[in-house]
Amino acid sequence: MTPAPPDPAAVDAAFGNALRQVDRAVRARMRTLHGDSAAPQLAQLRAELEAERHAARTRGSLDAEWLRRVIRWVAGWAPESDVSLIAALGGVARLRAPGSVAPES
Secondary structure, three states: OOOOOOOHHHHHHHHHHHHHHHHHHHHOOOEOOOOOEOHHHHHHHHHHHHHHHHHHHHHOOOOHHHHHHHHHHHHHHOOOOOOHHHHHHHHHHOOOOOOOOOOOO
16 A cells, blocks of 8 residues: 655655754754754755655655665764754654655554
């Protein structure tokens, strides 16, 4: 059985929240786990989120492999003291990317 496509409003809300968290991190001058400026990573993350939001709208689904790759990448450089980016990506993941298992109620 093919999962239903995510609601376009939910896609916009989840990606919008993730983009707001990126903007917040830029304004706060986030540092990486190793203490370097996270500005280059945040710029790349913003570009990837914008591209995938557009692609998800066009396809009617999320790219599960993209989502796994981005979450792992962010976890590798984001500071452990600020999980807001990972949490926002979790909101995108809850859109039920193909190949994911829906959480049980």
